[in-house]
Amino acid sequence: MGKRTLILSLLIICWFPIKGFMQPLVHLLPVVILLIGSMTGSVYASRKAFLYSFLFTSFYFCVGLVRGTDTAYYNIALSWVLLTPFYMFIFRFRGLEERDFLFLIRAIAWMSILEFGVGFVQLIIFQGFKLEFTGNAWDKVVGTTLSQSSHVYSLKMLFQGLILTLIYKEVKKNHQSILNLVRFAAISAFLGALISSYMVGIIMSVFFLVMFYSLRIFKSLKDAAVSLKIKKSRSKIMIIQLSTFILFFSLGVTVFAKLQPGNFKMITLVADKLLSVDFSDQYKFQKLYAFEQTFDRVIKKDITTFLVGLGPGQYSSRAALILTGDYLYPHPSYFPVSMSEETRQIIWPLWNDEQQAKFRGSVLALPSSSLISVIAEFGVIGLLILLLLSRRLVFINVQRGEGFSGSFVALAPIFMSLFFAQLVLDLWLEFASFTVFMNLIFIMCLSMIKKE
Known part of the structure; x- marks a missing residue:
């Protein structure tokens, strides 16, 4: 599979229908395609990125099992399925021109x-x-x-x-x-x-x-x-x-x-x-209120939660909301209702409080934010890992004299800044249609770094 076939395949996946059985495929197929590309020599796996990904996955799998409820493995499994597109960062294109x-x-x-x-x-x-x-x-x-x-x-x-x-x-x-x-x-x-x-x-x-x-x-x-x-x-x-x-x-x-x-x-x-708006009133600006409650009742709860979070799918991520039973209509029979106490006490009431939300019909009325989810579910360590991942792109060093490819890669800091801006508003880290597209752009830029 050639490089341009890989690029086109990933772009097409971004626009796949995300209904029914097709939805998990949009999350899983990009990594499968890149694995096939690695077999044909079009891409290769970065050893350092693979090691970091393995350690991160293993560590937070254990955190989820230890800190989660009796049904936490559902939250963990669904969370990793939704976050699978980020394993695209393991791969680099070989010899991009x-x-x-x-x-x-x-x-x-x-x-x-x-x-x-x-x-x-x-x-x-x-x-x-x-x-x-x-x-x-x-x-x-x-x-x-x-x-x-x-x-x-x-x-x-x-x-x-x-x-x-x-x-x-x-x-x-x-x-x-x-x-x-x-x-x-x-x-x-x-x-x-x-x-x-x-x-x-x-x-x-x-x-x-x-x-x-x-x-x-x-x-x-x-x-x-x-x-x-x-x-x-x-x-x-x-x-x-x-x-x-x-x-x-x-x-x-x-x-x-x-x-x-x-x-x-x-x-x-x-x-x-x-x-x-009166920002002290939760019913007028629920997203900000969710940030406040997350800091006061979750992050400050204890040093363990501050450092490693509650575990994958245990607070306000898309996986956590799906397992409340009130996110997908109808709720799939093969998914149980599995909520942590923090989700039940903080997020679920805000998610269902449609009558009192002043911003009804807007994302401003919802407690959903990838930034909130990362902080609460993965702690300060998870947030630092996300920031370190973005640092490679924000401070990427490519000379504009390298032609069209150099000019494109030089825009990576802008793309990353715009990407982070959206994480405040909604759960975009777990929408594969968007993250697969952005991750393709990012790994193409990273592939141009001479020494990583």
């Missing part, structure tokens, strides 16, 4: 166009063919994922659009043959993200992107002041990229406000609630 990264960009572009077409048809079916779509698109615009929520589709399209936009300058400079494809695909991806209505995630990404570039520009100007040499080219590139993104985003918001005035009004109402 510039044409492999170009193939990735072409594949992302065509998939963005295809998925926007599918999503737009779903919107038309839901609301009829008219110039103004006054209803909202929750759970209707899902693309080929056929997910129960449009958020997966929206976030995937948003990140595909961001990747195409951030690499646009390099494409324009050296690869004119695919310029129109990338341009049209980026617009399609952003429109797809907008019509599927995950506005909180989009706003968070824009905020972090603006903050990231603001810090980069500030650092560049600071270095210039110190060295008494103005780095015009570097600052100009960053300003052009940021301005281009703001222009495209503004255009997208304008189109969105025209096509979906109902959703646009909802966004302004949620923003107004955020600005006027």
Whole structure:
């Protein structure tokens, strides 16, 4: 199996339907495909990454059994199935070339166009063919994922659009043959993200992107002041990229406000609630309240919980919520109801408190956050491991002179920052449709490091 076949296979899996028996396959297939790739020589397993993964898995398997309930093995098993895509980090592509990264960009572009077409048809079916779509698109615009929520589709399209936009300058400079494809695909991806209505995630990404570039520009100007040499080219590139993104985003918001005035009004109402909220009231901002309760009643509980957590699937992760019996409809008969006391006392009441949630219909009303889950279930040690894993990408050292591939890899810190921004909002670490896509980007970047 060649490198480009592997890349295309992983990208297709990201858009697999996640219903019924297909859902666990989306979690498990990526690692299986990479194992096949290792047999054909297209990828190889990093010994250091494999050792760390083995030690981490063994340690937290024991933590879950020792600290969990009598049925904790269900929580542990389901948690590892949902987190299986992260074992992709064990693998590295062998001998990636510039044409492999170009193939990735072409594949992302065509998939963005295809998925926007599918999503737009779903919107038309839901609301009829008219110039103004006054209803909202929750759970209707899902693309080929056929997910129960449009958020997966929206976030995937948003990140595909961001990747195409951030690499646009390099494409324009050296690869004119695919310029129109990338341009049209980026617009399609952003429109797809907008019509599927995950506005909180989009706003968070824009905020972090603006903050990231603001810090980069500030650092560049600071270095210039110190060295008494103005780095015009570097600052100009960053300003052009940021301005281009703001222009495209503004255009997208304008189109969105025209096509979906109902959703646009909802966004302004949620923003107004955020600005006027009393953060001490759990019923007005339950996600923040969940963070507060996690710190006061879980993290501060004892030194063991502080260090290693409650164990996999024992608090607020997707595995933990599935095993409450109130997450999947209907709840599968082969899964028991298995909740830790902390889940029962803190998370489950907030998850079911729909009547009193001021942000009804928004992720802001839910206690679900991958950041909360990692801290509570894996402790400070687990959080540090996640941060150390991201450090390799945030501080990746690749010279831009290495061509298109070098320019792509140099964007890894931005991709990782945007990825972490989403972990605050929902359980994205356990949504394979999203994590498989991001992990593919990350391991391709890591594969370009000369000495790891």
